[in-house]
Amino acid sequence: xxxxxxxxxxxxxxxxxxxxxxxxxxxxxxxxxxxxxxxxxxxxxxxxxxxxxxxxxxxxxxxxxxxxxxxxxxxxxxxxxxxxxxxxxxxxxxxxxxxxxxxxxxxxxxxxxxxxxxxxxxxxxxxxxxxxxxxxxxxxxxxxxxxxxxxxxxxxxxxxxxxxxxxxxxxxxxxxxxxxxxxxxxxxxxxxxxxxxxxxxxxxxxxxxxxxxxxxxxxxxxxxxxxxxxxxxxxxxxxxxxxxxxxxxxxxxxxxxxxxxxxxxxxxxxxxxxxxxxxxxxxxxxxx
Amino acid sequence: xxxxxxxxxxxxxxxxxxxxxxxxxxxxxxxxxxxxxxxxxxxxxxxxxxxxxxxxxxxxxxxxxxxxxxxxxxxxxxxxxxxxxxxxxxxxxxxxxxxxxxxxxxxxxxxxxxxxxxxxxxxxxxxxxxxxxxxxxxxxxxxxxxxxxxxxxxxxxxxxxxxxxxxxxxxxxxxxxxxxxxxxxxxxxxxxxxxxxxxxxxxxxxxxxxxxxxxxxxxxxxxxxxxxxxxxxxxxxxxxxxxxxxxxxxxxxxxxxxxxxxxxx
Numbered sequence: 001x002x003x004x005x006x007x008x009x010x011x012x013x014x015x016x017x018x019x020x021x022x023x024x025x026x027x028x029x030x031x032x033x034x035x036x037x038x039x040x041x042x043x044x045x046x047x048x049x050x051x052x053x054x055x056x057x058x059x060x061x062x063x064x065x066x067x068x069x070x071x072x073x074x075x076x077x078x079x080x081x082x083x084x085x086x087x088x089x090x091x092x093x094x095x096x097x098x099x100x101x102x103x104x105x106x107x108x109x110x111x112x113x114x115x116x117x118x119x120x121x122x123x124x125x126x127x128x129x130x131x132x133x134x135x136x137x138x139x140x141x142x143x144x145x146x147x148x149x150x151x152x153x154x155x156x157x158x159x160x161x162x163x164x165x166x167x168x169x170x171x172x173x174x175x176x177x178x179x180x181x182x183x184x185x186x187x188x189x190x191x192x193x194x195x196x197x198x199x200x201x202x203x204x205x206x207x208x209x210x211x212x213x214x215x216x217x218x219x220x221x222x223x224x225x226x227x228x229x230x231x232x233x234x235x236x237x238x239x240x241x242x243x244x245x246x247x248x249x250x251x252x253x254x255x256x257x258x259x260x261x262x263x264x265x266x267x268x269x270x271x272x273x274x275x276x277x278x279x280x281x282x283x284x285x286x287x288x
Numbered sequence: 289x290x291x292x293x294x295x296x297x298x299x300x301x302x303x304x305x306x307x308x309x310x311x312x313x314x315x316x317x318x319x320x321x322x323x324x325x326x327x328x329x330x331x332x333x334x335x336x337x338x339x340x341x342x343x344x345x346x347x348x349x350x351x352x353x354x355x356x357x358x359x360x361x362x363x364x365x366x367x368x369x370x371x372x373x374x375x376x377x378x379x380x381x382x383x384x385x386x387x388x389x390x391x392x393x394x395x396x397x398x399x400x401x402x403x404x405x406x407x408x409x410x411x412x413x414x415x416x417x418x419x420x421x422x423x424x425x426x427x428x429x430x431x432x433x434x435x436x437x438x439x440x441x442x443x444x445x446x447x448x449x450x451x452x453x454x455x456x457x458x459x460x461x462x463x464x465x466x467x468x469x470x471x472x473x474x475x476x477x478x479x480x481x482x483x484x485x486x487x488x489x490x491x492x493x494x495x496x497x498x499x500x501x502x503x504x505x506x507x508x509x510x511x512x513x514x515x516x517x518x519x520x521x522x523x524x525x526x527x528x529x530x531x532x533x534x535x536x537x538x539x540x541x542x543x544x545x546x547x548x549x550x551x552x553x
Binding site: 189 | 343344345362363364365367368369371372374375376377378379388389392393420422436437440442446
């Protein structure tokens with residue numbers, strides 16, 4: 001039998017060849033773990049897109065009104081970093097948006113977690129709040145913007161209140177489902193070990209609900225980040241969302257594109273931080 | 289005296305859509321202090337319901353359970369419970385799980401620590417105190433559950449198929465451990481199981497239950513648990529008496545199952 005040539009490490013890393021384990025499988029189609037990273041094609045597509053952008057800038061294929069050139073974008077980034085946008089530094093635009101999200105999520109969690117616990121533990125609380133929570137749950141927070149502008153105007157309170165609402169119902173539902181997910185044998189075990197009701201709440205129900213609360217926090221962060229940008233598009237003079245909206249009015253397409261990229265990066269960074277925190281704070285997640 | 293009296297206990301569950309399930313019908317027996325009683329029966333015979341009534345998680349429809357002449361009305365720390373699996377607190381380490389009872393009672397930390405160390409030693413988990421419980425194998429987790437229960441110094445230990453989810457070899461080893469702990473601590477134990485062999489090997493008294501309605505079919509007094517400390521478990525289980533009893537009970541349960549099939553079919 002002819003000796004088969006082993007593929008190189010580099011080829012495996014690039015996804016041009018399967019690793020040893022996958023090569024031993026005879027059934028590959030339909031086995032998700034047999035699909036390799038295909039890293040070569042990722043690199044190809046990213047490089048290709050950048051090349052296309054460079055080329056179209058050089059040749060002036062696309063009007064700057066529709067899509068900025070490479071050189072123009074780099075100049076604009078430098079300008080934004082050094083001088084800011086409309087007398088407000090770039091960091092302040094980004095900072096205020098992040099601040100709004102964090103405050104909104106924090107307020108939502110502070111109210112939503114106790115509310116969800118109450119709903120999971122008491123029939124009265126469940127009866128009282130269930131209609132409100134179930135009614136508010138499917139409403140996109142953005143649909144509340146007009147009403148909130150009528151109530152609070154367009155100052156900081158309005159935006160934070162909107163984000164508070166956006167995270168409130170997510171957190172309430174997460175905490176409630178965290179409470180309901182406790183396995184009855186754990187509660188029984190704690191009772192027969194002599195724990196009081198308060199001790200069971202503190203030492204069994206709370207830690208048991210933490211993974212779901214954290215998933216709620218992660219979802220809230222994502223939803224609130226999306227909501228803050230949209231809210232800033234409608235009514236704000238600071239923040240990443242307002243920055244791209246104002247830039248649009250001045251036909252500064254490059255600033256708009258840079259703003260969109262910043263929004264994407266920050267959303268991604270938030271997700272990564274939350275995942276890291278989750279692994280660090282709740283290592284038992286999914287291990288019950 | 290920490291005897292248990294189960295006195296004419298009946299349990300009827302009313303189903304949400306109407307209709308009733310007679311989980312237990314007029315079950316009575318006594319358990320002496322320090323006795324190890326195993327309860328065996330086909331699924332649906334109400335053995336877990338019975339244990340939950342003794343534990344105080346369920347109130348019987350009629351009859352009562354008395355512990356030292358006091359009627360059981362709810363859970364209490366004098367009745368420790370070992371569950372099948374998944375009743376450990378996965379957010380705590382092995383040591384914190386075992387120390388749960390004493391910590392809730394506000395016992396001094398140093399004293400508790402010493403007791404926990406001692407118990408972990410007994411169940412063979414000496415160097416595992418700092419580990420999170422989810423890193424342990426199923427058998428080790430059940431050792432933690434046993435230690436957690438013992439740390440609270442209950443008078444009675446209620447075991448709800450504690451070895452049910454373990455593989456055959458681990459299960460056999462754990463049976464030895466249960467026997468050893470029972471002999472050393474002298475606790476009163478009620479063991480629910482669906483393994484005939486386990487029920488015979490561990491129970492001084494074996495209660496065979498029958499389903500629909502859940503009731504006592506037969507009570508055996510058995511010598512095997514007493515032999516367990518001197519003879520090897522394998523020898524006991526291969527002995528002629530043991531095999532004879534095992535086959536007798538198996539065919540009894542087999543008949544019950546057949547009867548159920550006949551009723552529904």
